[in-house]
Amino acid sequence: MNLRRSFFRHRRLFLALVVVCVGMMTVFFPFMGNVPKATAANESVKVWLTTPNLSSKLSPQPDLQLSSANVPADTTVSVDETDIRQTVDGFGASMTDASAYLIWNSPYKDDIMTRLFNPTDGIGMSFLRQPIGASDFIAAPQTSDYYSYDDNGGNPDPDLTGFTIAKDASYVLPLVSKAINLNSNVKVMGTPWSPPAWMKTGNTLSGSGGGTLKTEYYAAYAQYFVKYLQAYQQQGIPVFAITPQNEPGTAPGYPGMIFSAADETNFIKNNLGPAIANATLDTKPKILAYDHNWDDTDYITTVYGNAEAKSYVAGSAWHHYAGDPSAMSTIHNAYPDKDIYETEGSPVCASGPRPATTFLRSMNNWSRTGVAWNIALRPDGGPWSTEGLGTDCTALVQIDLPNNTVNYTLDYYQIGHFSKFIVPGAVVIGGQGSGSIDAASFKNPDGSKVVVAHNTDTSNSKTLKISWNGQSFTSTLPADATATFTWSGTQSNVINAATYSDQSGTQNEACTDVGGGQDVGFIDNGDYLGYQNVDFGTDVNTVRLRFATLTTATNDQVEFHLDSTTGPLVGTLTLQSTGGWQNWKTQTTSISGASGIHSIYLVFQGGSSIGNVHWVSFLHT
Known part of the structure; x- marks a missing residue:
């Protein structure tokens, strides 16, 4: 018997009784309606700049604005917060004996x-x-x-x-x-x-x-x-x-x-x-x-x-x-x-x-x-x-x-x-530089985005465009200068798992992943999650699932069905162990046949205690 599953199944029953008593119906009946859209249009972008001669020393610059304007640039960095890579442990240096003595x-x-x-x-x-x-x-x-x-x-x-x-x-x-x-x-x-x-x-x-x-x-x-x-x-x-x-x-x-x-x-x-x-x-x-x-x-x-x-x-x-x-x-x-x-x-x-x-x-x-x-x-x-x-x-x-x-x-x-x-605790996400501009992109635990860029051309300024969520902004980096850009908002093709409009057998819980909030867990064979009014457009070919599990089973899967749990199957993802119930990793598979606006159902197959889901994203790669 899986002790975690046995304990939490009993905990689920206990919580159900509490819900009846105190009226916390949102535990089992979350927002019923469209998948929430991002409030990311025209976000303000904060900018800091350092030049090699230190005329600017981590100095704030005028805010930039994300917009739909298409401005050419020497380098474009396409930021994708669903492309999650490693976790960041920190930045620093060494307090050597020499350093400590001087300080x-x-x-x-x-x-x-x-x-x-x-x-x-x-x-x-x-x-x-x-x-x-x-x-x-x-x-x-x-x-x-x-x-x-x-x-x-x-x-x-x-x-x-x-x-x-x-x-x-x-x-x-x-x-x-x-x-x-x-x-x-x-x-x-x-x-x-x-x-x-x-x-x-x-x-x-x-x-x-x-x-x-x-x-x-x-x-x-x-x-x-x-x-x-x-x-x-x-x-x-x-x-x-x-x-x-x-x-x-x-x-x-x-x-x-x-x-x-x-x-x-x-x-x-x-x-x-x-x-x-x-x-x-x-x-x-x-x-x-x-x-x-x-x-x-x-x-x-x-x-x-x-x-x-x-x-x-x-x-x-x-x-x-x-x-x-x-x-x-x-x-x-x-x-x-x-x-x-x-x-x-x-x-x-x-x-x-x-x-x-x-x-x-x-x-x-x-x-x-x-x-x-x-x-x-x-x-x-x-x-x-x-x-x-x-x-x-x-x-x-x-x-x-x-x-x-x-x-x-x-x-x-x-x-x-x-x-x-x-x-x-931040994570490195998709969005790297090219040409003469080195750049890396990050997502902080609070969901804010950070891009650090450095112009490696020591003689000429370069223009940098950073695109995100269908919008972009452009900045000019002086020769050999370093800049940091930060902004908030949620990428619109990311569906938080806890915003389902239909479900069976699952339960929400606090999530330790980047962005926090709640994930959906306690998932067993046959359980499902449904989301209304997902706009797939015409060229979606990839699904990313933010997933965590301690289970090492090799036969656990999630099927992606349109409109109902038995509707057209557009993709299947075989789930991999992540080494912990809150040890989050992004898992990816291809999909086909999804276009236009539909409900999407995630139907889980396999054993018991399959794992937890934080978010799902459909995109073109």
């Missing part, structure tokens, strides 16, 4: 933090990738200043009795805590540049000559992660995700370690995965493998090739310093059940592009995050490791402590074009 010692510390993390009075950054121990950007950047959380004078400490995060407590932890207080959406990710030196074959934190992880310390290193997670948890900082090693394919002069794909696979499979699973933690972090450049897809393929290791891994992490972002799509297409994260991209550093380019191209290749590198550095790019890249890297904020000055860079404003307007 902490600035007399403008509170204002800097507000401008970085407050969603109203700042850019609302929502993601922090934090080094576990020292990276190449530390406040006292000599070789002797590198640190881990269990250095123990270089002596082995397999029981980790000397483990401590005291070094972080000076200024890193207080600032990470303040970031979370300023923005409750902030997620923290942890990444080590090196294990303690005594765990490595070279007995040094440095990557060059440091060797790799000794096999006898694999278990101890897994517990090192657990202690880190527990210590941060005790400080009120839950860690959302971890990676086993930063840039495992390089051996730099600063802290680092070569960690081959085979070694990382074995470590995750035999040590890290089980250790996290068995640890006492309020929040279990996601394990993300790889955490290196776009130029190597073999590494993560090796990890995923081991079934046990793959079972512990939530996804892969990527940097922008080499290769092409399409590598992330390659891995997504091969392993669609695993998430993608862009986790480091320092502008200018190692020829890396600015955040607008990295973030847009990452979002369009399935990344759930856009993450730069240092939040703050000196005007000369320091403090950095003497063995590191030094002045080649830039930050969001330049802090000159001797002169008590603070400067917000182009990187800060470009990141703000994403983090201030795209809320964690």
Whole structure:
């Protein structure tokens, strides 16, 4: 017996009795009439602009208007909110030891933090990738200043009795805590540049000559992660995700370690995965493998090739310093059940592009995050490791402590074009740029739409047309400029499942999907939903169904009939498991024979507990 179904069938009967008693007839007799039409005509569009010379710095522009006017443009972005892709976890950078030291010692510390993390009075950054121990950007950047959380004078400490995060407590932890207080959406990710030196074959934190992880310390290193997670948890900082090693394919002069794909696979499979699973933690972090450049897809393929290791891994992490972002799509297409994260991209550093380019191209290749590198550095790019890249890297904020000055860079404003307007929990939707305009489209949990666009032509302005719901607006982007466009309204070809005019055997419930509201659930074999006066026009060929289920049955289907439950069959969709009753995915099939205005009936076939429906959309693709 399906316990959820048995319980909810009894709950349904109980609710029916309550309805009779208190008169809440809308639970079972919703709006009877035409399918509601969108109130999206002539929506106002808000616009913000940043130019490369900062003459405009995330500056509001005059509102634009969606209209039916057909204006030519260099690039057209067609926004389709039924084409739902990945969920967004956040945008941000890293509060490195160097960054935290500068912010902490600035007399403008509170204002800097507000401008970085407050969603109203700042850019609302929502993601922090934090080094576990020292990276190449530390406040006292000599070789002797590198640190881990269990250095123990270089002596082995397999029981980790000397483990401590005291070094972080000076200024890193207080600032990470303040970031979370300023923005409750902030997620923290942890990444080590090196294990303690005594765990490595070279007995040094440095990557060059440091060797790799000794096999006898694999278990101890897994517990090192657990202690880190527990210590941060005790400080009120839950860690959302971890990676086993930063840039495992390089051996730099600063802290680092070569960690081959085979070694990382074995470590995750035999040590890290089980250790996290068995640890006492309020929040279990996601394990993300790889955490290196776009130029190597073999590494993560090796990890995923081991079934046990793959079972512990939530996804892969990527940097922008080499290769092409399409590598992330390659891995997504091969392993669609695993998430993608862009986790480091320092502008200018190692020829890396600015955040607008990295973030847009990452979002369009399935990344759930856009993450730069240092939040703050000196005007000369320091403090950095003497063995590191030094002045080649830039930050969001330049802090000159001797002169008590603070400067917000182009990187800060470009990141703000994403983090201030795209809320964690938003989804990437259909609508990409082309030609010289990079663009990505998003739908926030409240249903509002966001398009971020960047003109990659550094010499010439370009016109951009954004079309949506049969209307459009046009804007001119100056050379190398970034713009964000936001508007509300509902796409007219989206029918909310809860607005049915006829049904059998279903029940409405609160929905956690983007846009919220209610979904229709408790669907069994033979149940149906009917909607009146749907205008199919003459060229509809596709139906999209927003669906969620925990059922893994392979014989569940929904049939689409015109005019009645037994009317002409125009399409059948075989339903796929989504892994949860509120884990929403868009499922698509083709239809034929639907034209003009009809009622449409969704008739469900299969077993019990088929799943839940949020919306259905009929369109021409």
